[in-house]
Amino acid sequence: MPEEAIGDLLEQIAEVLGSPVPAPLRAALHAVPRHLFLPPTVWMRDGKGSYERYDRDQAPDRWWSAAYRDAPLVTQFTELSDGGLVPSSSASMPSMVVRMLRDLDVQPGHRVLEIGTGTGFHAALLSFLFGAENVTSLDVDPALTRQAQRALKASGQQPEVICADGAGGWQPNAPYDRIISTCSVRTVPGAWLEQLSPGGRIVTPWDTAWCNFGTLIATGQADGTAEGSLVPYGSFMLMRAQQADVELRRDILRDDQIPERSVTELSPWSVAGNDLDAQMHIGLHVPGVWHAWDTDVHEAHIRLWLADDQATSWAGVDYDGRQTSTFAVAQYGPRRLWDEVAHAHEEYVSAGRPGIAKHRLHISPDVRSTRHEVSLA
Template identity: 55%
Template structure:
């Protein structure tokens, strides 16, 4: 008996994968949009896929069309733009989000007919095309800071028969000319909700905003704009997007912080560095919310320890390190230098999270006012989030 050929990747393949990720079938209006807006039309001929070694390798449509097509109709994020430095390090500068994450955000937005939507971060134009199919071109505005990406998105949209407004500009400023909006959806993460977004929305408007701290880029904020111009809402445990360009930190450990002759304060800790910077995203998220402007990186190349966790602040004024010797896990040597004792701050944040019952990402809320952001903790670590209904 002849084995039938494997089905060619298509929007139906993608919808099946997304339904599995969501835990329920894609709602009909969005399923229709996915069928009408094939993802492959919004991807460049060269995309970049994970190489299995922590980096990225090119995948060219002309060279390997089968692999390229499989990636295009898979529920995975795809890097579409790379910046390579003099040492050969490849840093993604733009990507096509995983469709499952995109559709989850669209569900969170609760979009209805006749609503005006502002998208922050046009990218390839795929997300804007889904919105335009659902609402009509005239109700969708998308802002892209990169002129090249904006031009590419306009061409992609035109090729798919869609003509939403694509503005080249700073997404943090929104687009006042077409305001007010009923919904704002960002496809880049932020560390603070820009004031312009609240100023350009109607009372009751919903904002879907991927979140970022210096410690971790993870979580999605679902906000409702109030009549007094403030907003409040909750976090959801999904979403990892590149940080908005104007909110990225530029400090570098070797270049800006480490100096000969420094005399760091030495101590020991019983708190494992993996407890705050390991695979527990709930713990990392909690630390990021509670310890502002501090980032971390792992180092396995140092001769002084088996593994070292580095901490540094965005101001390039303080650093800390926590060492693992490869043998015992009861105590870890700590060094701290600068006006802030960064490891002490992180350890205190972890204790606060534990005392609160180790709440998940969704156990945190946020209120946005003219004075800034206020975090609320809603309780103990709850069961895993259930997918929302379509």
């Protein structure tokens, strides 16, 4: 059953890539079966905003089908303070894994640091392809680290797996020729730059508060900086060290706030709709600002909320359910968030609506982490 299932999976991946899976990666996927790295229960999005459960003991055929589908699978949930559950670990979409390994461009003898061991599947593929002695993998979660170590041993691939915060890299095995992350970042941790060899490569999913999409491929420079471009794939969980615990109603909105009111002709769907290029441009140029749609407001048919990670400013843009030529705006706090977003969108349109791949990032060391400057290619 695994060989047939792997063959089906390779066909699914090839369809997504638009070309056959490269021979070395085909061999790796056969040698390192995905099911070895999955727990007895996994969850997959059901297309209705929730997750469907797949249990190996109760419905083995459904579990096997999920294991070899080209889809991300949630392997762990974490409970929030309000009692809700949020995914905290997952098995990446196989076609995404293939893309990242292809773009990592590891050469024989390269030393690789992986951030986010997760299930261990990525680390096993890296070890098969480039030798376990060349692979170091980090995960911040002790339970996940132990599970991954057991799965790796069962698969016959045993890279060095360490329970540590990936934001700090792993100095004992540095420098690295390649650093790959299976969680997204909003800024490249300073330790990654310090531990990357000149000419080395970083491949990491990129995240902004506004939009979680895109992958950074950056090359280390002789002066300790890195430069690279974003490519249009990748949507991963944000690195724990960079997550901000800010909620609109709990931390920002207050009854005594008096917002500044105005009207805009810019549709909220133009900045928070289906245009991922626009969303990514805004996220890169309006740092620390996120948005949420709200259909449960009395004053409007639907509202686009904006707020910042510092819990100091917010804005609301209302659609009245009748006309789309103008929209009511309310803004509060030291930042005028809608004005910032509207300005970034104006720049996006003026630049010819550049795609994600047109954005280049220059990353340089800062006091605690790094800072990045954005330019258009």
